[in-house]
Amino acid sequence: MKQMTWNVALDELLSVEGIVAEDILSKNGPVLLPAGVSLSALREAEPEIVALLAKHHITHVRVRSVPDITAGEFRTALRKLVPAVNELNPMLTQLAVSQLGAIYQSIEDRRTRERGIKTMLAIASRLPREIRKTSSITLSMVDSNEREGERDYIHAVNTALLAGYIAQRVFPIWPAFVESCVMGGFFHDIGKAFMAELPSAASSQPSQPSQPRRNKNVLPGEAKIYNLHTLLGEALLRDVGVNDAYILSAVRSHHEKWNGQGSPDRLSGENIPVAGRIVAVANAFENLTSSLLIDDPRRANKAISTMISLTNSDFDRRIVGALLASIGLYPPGAVVLLSDGRIGIVLETKEHNLLCPRVLVCLDKNNRRVTPFETLNINKEGTVYIKEAIDDFGKRKQEQEQLSGEAVEKVD
Numbered sequence: 001m002k003q004m005t006w007n008v009a010l011d012e013l014l015s016v017e018g019i020v021a022e023d024i025l026s027k028n029g030p031v032l033l034p035a036g037v038s039l040s041a042l043r044e045a046e047p048e049i050v051a052l053l054a055k056h057h058i059t060h061v062r063v064r065s066v067p068d069i070t071a072g073e074f075r076t077a078l079r080k081l082v083p084a085v086n087e088l089n090p091m092l093t094q095l096a097v098s099q100l101g102a103i104y105q106s107i108e109d110r111r112t113r114e115r116g117i118k119t120m121l122a123i124a125s126r127l128p129r130e131i132r133k134t135s136s137i138t139l140s141m142v143d144s145n146e147r148e149g150e151r152d153y154i155h156a157v158n159t160a161l162l163a164g165y166i167a168q169r170v171f172p173i174w175p176a177f178v179e180s181c182v183m184g185g186f187f188h189d190i191g192k193a194f195m196a197e198l199p200s201a202a203s204s205q206p207s208q209p210s211q212p213r214r215n216k217n218v219l220p221g222e223a224k225i226y227n228l229h230t231l232l233g234e235a236l237l238r239d240v241g242v243n244d245a246y247i248l249s250a251v252r253s254h255h256e257k258w259n260g261q262g263s264p265d266r267l268s269g270e271n272i273p274v275a276g277r278i279v280a281v282a283n284a285f286e287n288l289t290s291s292l293l294i295d296d297p298r299r300a301n302k303a304i305s306t307m308i309s310l311t312n313s314d315f316d317r318r319i320v321g322a323l324l325a326s327i328g329l330y331p332p333g334a335v336v337l338l339s340d341g342r343i344g345i346v347l348e349t350k351e352h353n354l355l356c357p358r359v360l361v362c363l364d365k366n367n368r369r370v371t372p373f374e375t376l377n378i379n380k381e382g383t384v385y386i387k388e389a390i391d392d393f394g395k396r397k398q399e400q401e402q403l404s405g406e407a408v409e410k411v412d
């Protein structure tokens with residue numbers, strides 16, 4: 001982990017990442033820019049700060065780096081914690097990504113896709129048990145950064161994990177339904193596999209106008225054809241023998257909106273099948289937090305506020321509530337600045353108090369590494385609180401581990 005501070009010229013202040021290391025004072029005393037403010041937050045909330053500092057003849061700002069902790073370091077620290085923070089078996093999620101990739105790539109061969117989908121159902125059946133044991137689903141989501149070619153498969157796996165996680169919380173004593181939601185998440189966009197020529201993310205984003213899109217120039221005709229992927233996906237699954245009504249409705253209805261303005265059936269409110277409502281929320285949240293779509297270290301927090309803002313129009317508020325109640329305002333993996341200047345990573349949140357998660361403290365207030373890392377229960381300490389989220393460590397890099405010893409079959 002790098003520990004450094006450096007001077008940043010004023011005209012570069014809003015184009016670098018870091019945290020203000022020292023208070024910037026005006027000549028007669030008042031603080032113009034307090035230490036501890038993250039530059040990414042400043043860029044968004046106070047872009048006029050540069051003009052203000054220039055007016056006070058400030059030419060440079062002392063900046064310190066945000067923590068640069070490797071995935072290996074973080075996971076090692078996680079394993080040593082007492083009580084432990086459980087993650088999903090990373091081999092299982094990696095296997096799911098690679099299996100889904102194989103299905104997409106052989107989608108036109110009926111026999112191969114049938115075999116692949118059945119194998120995928122076997123993988124999905126193992127996930128609810130894994131999901132039940134973790135309180136920190138955002139730590140188990142797969143990072144799609146730098147893996148553009150696998151983005152669609154990674155999105156599907158993350159959506160499946162989130163859908164299962166939400167379903168587990170809404171219907172804790174209905175394991176068969178949780179399993180169906182996981183499977184619905186895996187296959188929600190399978191119809192896109194037949195649409196290789198169309199923009200792949202055009203219609204899967206929530207209707208937030210300010211969110212950057214991967215594809216900005218979608219023609220109206222393309223969008224209409226694209227919207228058929230829900231029906232195509234449902235038909236494809238029926239064709240290979242899937243007859244679980246919850247899986248099928250999740251695939252068909254994951255673009256319906258609470259206000260009736262969605263597709264393909266323009267259902268509204270509770271007329272939308274519940275599995276479809278759950279996958280809709282999981283799909284939207286995954287897209288919003290994807291580092292490929294939004295290159296912003298505070299994306300987890302922004303994703304949460306966007307989900308809240310779309311609740312009345314797009315989503316079932318109870319399902320959004322179930323997601324937010326379990327990931328908290330600072331989701332596991334969020335890098336946070338504490339009120340005493342220390343920096344840590346959120347390990348897990350508590351459903352009864354979203355502002356008080358358990359945090360792994362990595363840097364002290366002087367930006368020195370804490371060795372070994374300490375855990376801090378914000379609730380118990382009382383005097384320390386989270387000032388802001390400054391980065392997102394939740395999307396861990398998926399390591400290229402060998403998939404030996406797995407019993408499920410892989411499609412060639």
Ligand SMILES: [Fe+2]
Pocket residue numbers: 188189203204229254255
């Ligand atoms: Fe979709």
